[in-house]
Amino acid sequence: MEPPIELVWDARCGIAESCTWDAAHRRVLFCDILEGSIHAFSVDDGRHETWLLPEIVPSFGLCRSGRLVVALRHRVVLFDPASGAVEDFAGPVDEPDTLRLNDGKVGPDGCFWVGSMDDSPAKQKVAVLYRVTPDRRIERKAEGYGVSNGLAWSPDGRTMYHSDTRGPFIDAWDFDAATGGLANRRRLVTLSEAGGRPDGGATDAEGCYWSAGISAGCLNRFSPSGELLAKVKMPVPAPSMPCFAERHLYVTTLRHGRDPDLLARYPTMGGLFRLAAPVAGAPVGLFADD
Secondary structure, three states: OOOOEEEEOOOOOOOOEEEEEEEHHHHHEEEEEEOOEEEEEEOOOOEEEEOOOOOOOOEEEOOOOOOOEEEOOOOEEEEOOOOOHHHHHHOOOOOOOEEEEEEEEEEOOEEEEEEEEEEOOOHHHHEEEEEEEEOOOOEEEOOOOOOOOOOEOOOOEEEEEEEEEEOOOEEEEEEEEOOOOOEEEEEEOOOOOOOOOOOEEEOOOOOOOOEEEEEOEEEEEEEEEEEEEEEEEEOOOOOOEEEEEOOEEEEEEEOOOOOOHHHHHEEEEOEEEEEEOOOOOOOOOOEOOO
């Protein structure tokens, strides 16, 4: 039996991504990549807030200071929602102009992990996964991806999950939270277009990995060994990223590039959706900027 899924904000974003639970302010944050905006949704009263940044915003994470660490096209900045101040932090990354940064998330090591993607139609496997440290170093951790995506960590911080939407596959790595070291890369699952190419991801308190199956309009829940435990059908196509907020799942979706007939059938594509979660989520990492 499918859980009821509620549209909580008919935001109609072009590409809504980076769905993040901000427990300190009891709000869900997400970005609209091409618009260069970050949105906030209050889970208690439904209040909306939006901030515009100077470039596209592929992803971001929470900081210990209350700021956000934000990936722009080729660089990383710190953004203060309270004042609107943007501070240059790291970059530009050493990549061709045809690439841009994409999915990013703060890890248990207090660093911002962010991958890139080939932004050309070819979607060549030349993208990189980076680790951005609080002392402004940009480390290349893995490469050879079409669209780096799906970053998430197990509740104990010992496993990192990462996907290539164009793979399409999801990998797991042994993770060292003290050093940010990766080891023992293994293929968790290989997906198909019908099964749901993996977009954004999140982990729950039981150690399972939830993947937005963007091509199949669903959320896929995988065990730590890669067994498909559940598939939740979304009310609109193209879910892009889930996040846990207490005992709910919030899911961003996109509408960019969809044909007019599909948009007429599903006018709320690009909105923020909510459903009850069977378990709580894994801890949300904070960037160690203080």
